[in-house]
Amino acid sequence: MSDEHDLRDRLHAVVPEPPAAPGRAAAARSLAGRRRRRGTLVAVAGVVAAIVGAGLTVQSLRPDDRGTDRVATPSTPSSPPEVDAGAGITCPPPRTDGGTPPEGAALPTGATSARLCPVDAEGGFAAPVDALVSDVDSIVGAIEALPRYDQNQPCTMEWEPSYWLILGYPDGTTRQVEGSLAGCEVLQGAGPARTGAEGVWDRYLQLLGDQRASTTPPPAPDAVDCPASKDFSASSPLATPLQSVHAVLRWRDTDGSSSWSCAQIPDDDLAVILASLADPANTIRPGRLDCEQVLQFEIVGVNRWGDLGSMLGDCGAFMVGDRYRSPSQEAEDLMLAVVDAHDG
Structure with missing residues (x-):
């Protein structure tokens, strides 16, 4: 060939x-x-x-x-639990006008679900269909551990997508943070602006992948x-x-x-x-x-x-x-x- x-x-x-x-x-x-x-x-x-x-x-x-370089017939666990694809949280419409990142105090502990959503209407990413419903508080901990963002620090200017992370709590309330994968990787909406949003993104995807390994996917289209x-x-x-x-x-x-x-x-x-x-x-x-x-x-x-x-x-x-x-x-x-x- x-x-x-x-x-x-x-x-x-x-x-x-x-x-x-x-x-x-x-x-x-x-x-x-x-x-x-x-x-x-x-x-x-x-x-x-x-x-x-x-x-x-x-x-x-x-x-x-x-597994993006393989074609395989995936196996299904013998008796996996069902996964609640939405977990009661839906993604808001992508932002088209630049908009303003969310503001908020430090995140409370006790979150039971989290959804990853695209910020950008064009050039972004498609949201995973399922929400994270296991070990969600570790995401909050990862955010709180990020260093504070210094507005005077130099940042690169390449374009990368931004994401919303929407956290759900047992009383029905939600909190929304926004992270950028470009430049200084600023994360906002959880108290002081922080840097290192890509680490939170990676942690979320790792946890969601682990969750999928022990759950049944929702009905495929x-x-x-x-x-x-x-x-x-x-x-x-x-x-x-x-x-x-x-x-x-x-x-x-x-x-x-x-x-x-x-x-x-x-x-x-x-x-x-x-x-x-x-x-x-x-x-x-x-x-x-x-x-x-x-x-x-x-x-x-x-x-x-x-x-x-x-x-x-x-x-x-x-x-x-x-x-x-x-x-x-x-x-x-x-x-x-x-x-x-x-x-x-």
């Missing part, structure tokens, strides 16, 4: 292709067919030997701790709704896209001249596509991407917990974790069949 990708790129550097014919799926197929023919021509010319002689290899992707986002879809921080049980395919022209189209991927076809993208042999280096592709793809799926996760496909490859994966020919054909069925 690695030789095939390298062969395509070598020939493309020497013999650029003309523009594709009209028709999005047909154009994509035409380019894919020409890429396969290039491999044959170059092999005949002896370039295979040159590539093998250069000792080029494909690095395999290290499996992510949450029967299908995935096509996202309304004009940009790329937000993912849950606990998303496992390669373990999606249902998914939609979104596509648009790579030059940005069209809006997103969207259609359901049949579940059997989804299994083939995800298995292809999970295969480390299909890893491709950024310098080997084929940006002649006429379509940009996004696979948006849900795992058995209902976590929304997306994978962007551009230049003939999808981002899987921090690596690019090129789908197999069978997987590519299945995606183009979805496009054909939608476009008629």
Whole structure:
């Protein structure tokens, strides 16, 4: 597989292709067919030997701790307790106008539930479907242990999402804090402003993952709704896209001249596509991407917990974790069949 990708790129550097014919799926197929023919021509010319002689290899992707680099049929505990997905707390609408972070005194102990919610309407994340209902007071303790924020300390200016953490108490009251994952990682709403909001974020996700290991997920949705986002879809921080049980395919022209189209991927076809993208042999280096592709793809799926996760496909490859994966020919054909069925 690695030789095939390298062969395509070598020939493309020497013999650029003309523009594709009209028709999005047909154009994509035409380019894919020409890429396969290039491999044959170059092999005949002896370039295979040159590539093998250069000792080029494909690095395999290290499996992510949450399983985002694996396709597996998850096992269910023998007699796990049910989990209350909402725990009586709902996320407020994301903020669209900048807004003001919450203010409040020090957090009381005794919280029994906590929800993680996105602050930003665009470019943020999708909230996990379930609330944390175990060891919640350790989150309060982690917040209280953070150092106070000094307004004079220098902070970097990169953009990262912000989150709301909403704590529920037995008397029905709630407290809301806001943390930023950018710059000085300021956390507000729990007395004096503090720094180190990313540590609270990490602690929450660790506890929620531990809770899921001993509970039963809520009923999974029967299908995935096509996202309304004009940009790329937000993912849950606990998303496992390669373990999606249902998914939609979104596509648009790579030059940005069209809006997103969207259609359901049949579940059997989804299994083939995800298995292809999970295969480390299909890893491709950024310098080997084929940006002649006429379509940009996004696979948006849900795992058995209902976590929304997306994978962007551009230049003939999808981002899987921090690596690019090129789908197999069978997987590519299945995606183009979805496009054909939608476009008629």
